[in-house]
Amino acid sequence: MNTYTSSSLLDVIIVGAGPTGLSAALLLGRSRKQVLVIDSGQPRNAVSHAANGFFSRDGIAPSELLQIGREQLHKYKNVRFQTGKVIDAKPLGTEKGDRFQITLDSGEQFTTRKLLLATGVTDKLPAIAGFAELWGTGVFHCPYCHGWEVQDQPLAIYGKGATGFEMAQHLTGWSRDLILCSNGNAELSEDQRNQLSMWGVELREEKIARLEQENGALTGIALTTGEVIPQHGIFVQPQPHQHSELAKQLGCNLADSGAV
Template sequence: MEESYDVVVVGGGPAGLAGALCLARARRTVLVVDAGAPRNVPAEHVHNYLGRDGDAPGALLADGRAEIRGYGADVVDGTVVAAHPGAGHDDGIGFRLVLEDGRSVRARRVLITTGLTDELPEVPGLAERWGRDVVHCPYCHGWEWREQPLTVLGTGPLGVQQAQLFRQWSHDITFVQHTAPAPDAQEREQLAALGIACVAGEVSRVEVAGDRVTGLRLDSGELVPCRAVVVVPRFTVRSGLIDSLGLDTAEEEEQGHAVGTYVPSAPTGGTEVPGVYVAGNVTDLHAQVLAAAAAGLTTGTAVNADLQAEDLDRALAARRA
């Protein structure tokens, strides 16, 4: 028989676990289904999480799993490949969720916290160093690379802005144009004022020696030395489950440049599909770990309020009958 839950949370990262914790403490039956592929798995540490700065990402998630299990929530390692709205549930809005191994469960509500994928520029050697000495967020990695020689790989109009931002952490910044538009006169003046070198030419590969980045090799053969590379990835939501529920995604733009896709939602995580909620990077591309966890808590309270209203309607209907 299919097991039935008040809420199935798809994704066991900070947003999903925080939502599950809130709901389990509210005495809801909760299942978390986690594919075990967190976005920050290449990183060694979590930062800007008050009280847990410097923790390993895996330790944070392991502790979160233990906490929600302590309140009666279930956790399953697996991938939800499809969800069917209106599949029937004795207690109201219903969903049937199918896992990759063929199992299925039913839920009154679904909370999707599957995060996003970082799509990196296609430069040989870049992906292998991702999360180590190829980084994108100064608030996540800037302190660790302070006063080190850094290169910013230009792939779009946001590269100049990224170079200017990282200048706060290091005096040795080089902007390599690569496939980005050439900086205009104003941007060149800004870069010069900050002491940021600007190098034209496309990058052919990342040079590595002794398990550390040593520079970017240009098509011309020139080597731009550095200790770490800054990139601006494209952020794309993991869309398989989202598509099966009929949820639309939207493009997010910055300075007229598409930076990624996300699922539009209300401030409390509600979506256009009744009974389906989202939290974390799947709806907020720039949420760091602490913000994602906070969003999970906020959305968890909204899901519980939704269920409570439905429970009340059913109780009133039973009384009047």
């Protein structure tokens, strides 16, 4: 709970209480800083059943991981939490970056010496029926996070050019029953096409109509030709975007990849 008031000058405000924000809060708390962590409750992997490959917590529910992180911060009374969305952040003081004032969607304001943005990213998925619905359960982005669970199963890769080609190469470590769906011209060289066939990856360039599902599980990829290819998982490289506009608002430079 937060007992800081709008007139307190905090050492650090952390926006975002996902793994990044909570890790920062732990070390700043132990450094005896007055810390306020503000979170709007929409972590990137909320749709996922399990966070895999995280040392000492393999397979844990994402919400439980965050709960443990918060519980371990209880003893640091100098770390407080506030629920809400930060909608505005601006530098105050004579020197730029001297102090920051932030405003929540509730209208509350806080002032801090340092502002740490741990707001994460969101993923823009292909605008094809089924991708959003199966995100995290049948549509995956990371072989390290989800490859083990679908190993040796019939899997698809969605993508064209280097993105699809490299993901296909990568996934040969988890399954040898792979198709690359480029949803139109695959934009691959003759060499790359030969390489795919040497790996045993079938290339399908037909347009995708939708992903088919049963009880929340992917059952097949329906092409606009009417054919349905039975698959148990599809890997895609979504375009990441900053979850919040705060970095942009503060004048930070954004790379084409969406990173600050």
